[in-house]
Amino acid sequence: MNSFLALFPLLIIVFAALLVLILEVFIKKENRNYLAYVSLFFLIICGIICGKFWDKDYSYFDGYLFLDNFSIFLSFIIIITTFFVILLSMKYIFLQDVNYGEFYSLLLFALSGMMIMVSSGDFLVIFLGLEVLSISSYALAGLRIKDEKSSEAAIKYFLLGSFASAFFIYGLALLYGASHSTEILSIIDYFKSETSLSLMALIGLGLVIIGFGFKIAVVPFHMWTPDVYEGAPTPITAFFSVGPKAAGFAVLLRIFYPYWKVALNSQAIFWLLCIISVLTMVVGNFVALRQTNVKRILAYSSIAHAGYLLIAILAQDNTSLVFYLTVYLFMNIGAFAAVIALGKKDREYLELEDYAGVGFKYPWIGATFAVFLFSLAGFPPTGGFLAKFYVFVGAVRQGLVPLVIIGVLASLVSVFYYLRIIVYMYMREPSTEIEIYIENPALFLVLFLCLYGVLQLGLFPGNILILVQQAVSSLPLF
Amino acid sequence: MGHFLFFLLAIICVGSVLGMIISKNQAYNALLLVLAFASLGGLFGLLDAPFIATVQIIIYAGAIMVLFIFVIMMINLRLGLPPEKKKWTLYFSLGVAVVLIVELILSVKGAFSLFENSSMEKIGGPTDLGRLLFTKYLYPFEITSILIIAALVGAIVLVKKKEKE
Secondary structure (H helix, E strand, C coil): CECHHHHHHHHHHHHHHHHHHHHHHHCCHHHCHHHHHHHHHHHHHHHHHHHHCCCCCEEECCCCEEECHHHHHHHHHHHHHHHHHHHHHHHHHHHCCCCCCHHHHHHHHHHHHHHHHHCCCEHHHHHHHHHHHHHHHHHHHCCCCCCHHHHHHHHHHHHHHHHHHHHHHHHHHHHHHHHCCCEHHHHHHHHHHCCCCCHHHHHHHHHHHHHHHHHHCCHHHCCHHHHHHHHCCHHHHHHHHHHHHHHHHHHHHHHHHHHCCCCCCHHHHHHHHHHHHHHHHHHHHHHHCCCCEHHHHHHHHHHHHHHHHHHHHHCCCHHHHHHHHHHHHHHHHHHHHHHHHCEECCEECCEHHHHCCHHHHCHHHHHHHHHHHHHHHCCCCCHHHHHHHHHHHHHHHCCCHHHHHHHHHHHHHHHHHHHHHHHHHHHCCCCCCCCCCCCCHHHHHHHHHHHHHHHHHHHCCHHHHHHHHHHHHCCCCC | CHHHHHHHHHHHHHHHHHHHHHCCCHHHHHHHHHHHHHHHHHHHHHCCCHHHHHHHHHHHHHHHHHHHHHHHHHHCCCCCCCCCCCHHHHHHHHHHHHHHHHHHHHHHHHHHHHHHCCCCCCCCCHHHHHHHHHCCCHHHHHHHHHHHHHHHHHHHHHHCCCCCC
């Protein structure tokens, strides 16, 4: 239905971002938490409105913007991510010296960029959304101005991100030249109508995939990930590891769900994605074995997870892809929340050595962290197990057995480095005592909610699966 | 007259780009680049696209060049480093150059047939552009404003002085 209402969720987020920017001038530095409350309030409102629009299928601007169930579900995922990240940041920005009022505003801008991306079927709009997301991310990565690593992260992210955008826009130009349209469905339609192999459009699509490959951090394009994840403020790292990935995969799903139906041209792209997926799983997991910094371990783990998600794209298994993204949100944010919990004024504990003995000294943090790590590794009864299980079963059904074998082997390797953190937490004598700032109710709320999410999705995934199926079935095919 | 202007502008454009590559002084490089952009603008003007010509001069010769000159001023390199003389980069760039020349020849050959049966359509006038921006492309156009404000906020927060404790 064509209605102005479709703009509402986006308008609320942009309004909140601008409001926070203005309020920042009037609010004293010690009271910056109020900005967080304002942002959280608007996020809740936006979430409620998105919920109201479920099944309504609003669209506006001649299809540049549509809120089908799929966009609403993905919007939910990224809104919840931002919600958690804001909760995690409330104490963090005071402790780690990133206390800028613009922090929340930039986060909300990044959120609006992702919402633009997931709720459009037009490459032009998707590109602009991607740029809004990227530009805000560059600034967020460099917010710890005194820390050289943070500046390094910002510069690296900026350079490689611009590079990725250039790839994307070049590919888009080629696709437009071939098909005379920037709309995804018309481009797929062109692929279908073409009787011979259209080289220009294929190269264009390949370049678009490369552009997204940078954003979702798959292997030949992952070089920036560990450095940026390490240097950025930790809540922002949590944000990077979930939000842009979810948005990027949403767009890939929008492209490839109809695309696989076009038999003629799809072979080359299929193999390209296969190779990327295998490389991502293997390199991500093996390099993670040698890391000693927990943030870097989690960075490589998030690269590896992108590989499993690509299998779902290749297997045309949309339900498990979206389900995986949902589980991934809870387990990854949860793991980062535990990492953030281990810090005090101007000091974060990020080396593996620091984690020795944490499991007994801070039993709650240790236990929840262990659950999230088990979930990331894919042990039952956590959500991570079911997510991986669905993806692999879906792939076997499509006959992608070799890919699944590699995936299972790679995730066996991953067990080593996830368990290593747990071994350090529970079975090593601490060499130095660590002191942490414990009065952080917002962070414990996030830990609890993520724990609930991971276990709920692992034990009783039924309700969510129904929602996911409804969301995916709203994807336009032709 | 048209032909004369075309060749004049084309020669200026190619000459200044060549000069830019050869010259080692950054300030000269920047100024020669301005000249190249300006003559490109003139070429667009000859093609009956006054709006693109103006935009070419305002954006490239104006905004982007000012940026370049600022960077040169701040970094203050007197003379660039002597170019590294590696064999393989030379061969590699020669190979790329040959590929590009072949591509150029092919595309010029292809373009000649287009010239003969092209109806001189007037494109890129400000009216058409404005109408498209505010009707068909309204949504992307508005997103651009979010993009710009996000970039502004990000840039300012990164460079502003540390707040007083």
